[in-house]
Amino acid sequence: MTKEEEILAAAEDEFFRNGYDATSTATIAGRAGVTHAMVNYYFRTKEQLFFKIIDTHIQGFLGSLKKVMLAEGDFIQVLKGAAAALFDKIREDRKFPFIILDISRTHPEFLERYRETVMTLCRESIKRHAQRLAEQIQAGKVADCTMENIFETVLDLAAAPFLKIPFLEKIFGYDEEMIDRYLQSRREDIMETIKRKYAIKP
């Protein structure tokens, strides 16, 4: 692994663990076995390094979400797929939602870069599914709801469980194994909730 990659890897880990402000270029460099000057040498500023990392992650998320949301097929099934994809992607980097929250407070302008992309994805998903959704609602197979409402719900179901982990750990004393069980049960819950919330039994 080249020094540049080592710095990148160390930075990713530190940023995810401590957030932007609480991470210093010196500690990043230290973990990569160089001085902090190298961070600036390769990435110009701490901020650029940070955004490079975050951008990669966000693109990854949006990519996998897009793939699922624009798929053809039964609507309830698509929803389940979207929630599951989001959930599993977040599970790979449990701290991701916190980083996003951190940014939204410390650098509110950054997230807005992605607003257009997200809105577009919403619109395209709506375009793709709107007619089928309307038909199914009219046929009484899917509960009455709007696409926005659905996005809200999917996001909620997929991200909320992770945001709650620190509470469970620090206040209720959950250990790693309990967290795993918790996440497992949440994942099943998500599917169940979607079905119960939107699918209407014949």
Added chain:
Amino acid sequence: MTKEEEILAAAEDEFFRNGYDATSTATIAGRAGVTHAMVNYYFRTKEQLFFKIIDTHIQGFLGSLKKVMLAEGDFIQVLKGAAAALFDKIREDRKFPFIILDISRTHPEFLERYRETVMTLCRESIKRHAQRLAEQIQAGKVADCTMENIFETVLDLAAAPFLKIPFLEKIFGYDEEMIDRYLQSRREDIMETIKRKYAIKP
């Protein structure tokens, strides 16, 4: 308002808005119309000031939660009351969950101060409701579930909507009015969810 109170008020607002690290004693002092030396004069250190504020809030939360959870009455009703109380309390200080999350990362030891209190509240609630709950489950009026499971759900329902607000604002472009509508609908949703999840129709 005395200078001490002004500092306290300014500090509360700043800490809630920016978190611990990103708030400087100078800005707090500035907003209270004094120099930062006064912060140390009255509260000794920035940390003590911060913990004084947070402690007040946490005690408030636990107090109102305790009152509701230990009430007698129909179990589903108690649950709804608990979720509603938590929700409304958080709505008074929307940023509260974020502060807690912030602390849990920057000062993990702090939250542990409250673990015993929370666990005790859990145990007492269980003691108070366990028998009735068991009866109602056996009578087929309440779905099979554990008290821990219920706490998790109540916490989830009450806190998660607020954690999601920054996403909605920054990524989906929600404005203040939309947020209000969103919170309103979430509050109704909570009651509905509890009923649907635990109450079994006769």
Added chain:
DNA sequence: ATGCTGTTTAACGATATTGTTAACACAAAT
């Protein structure tokens, strides 16, 4: 007026962090 007490400031020292730069090493190219 004098002196006491509690409040407030200005200035200082300590520490930390970020970005820059001059110097150095070393390998490849000429």
Added chain:
DNA sequence: ATTTGTGTTAACAATATCGTTAAACAGCAT
């Protein structure tokens, strides 16, 4: 052998923050 370019460090300057302290200040009792 000299040049060139890249990677690297040590040292520096700029900035920010926190806690301390000596001194100034205001109000009030004597």
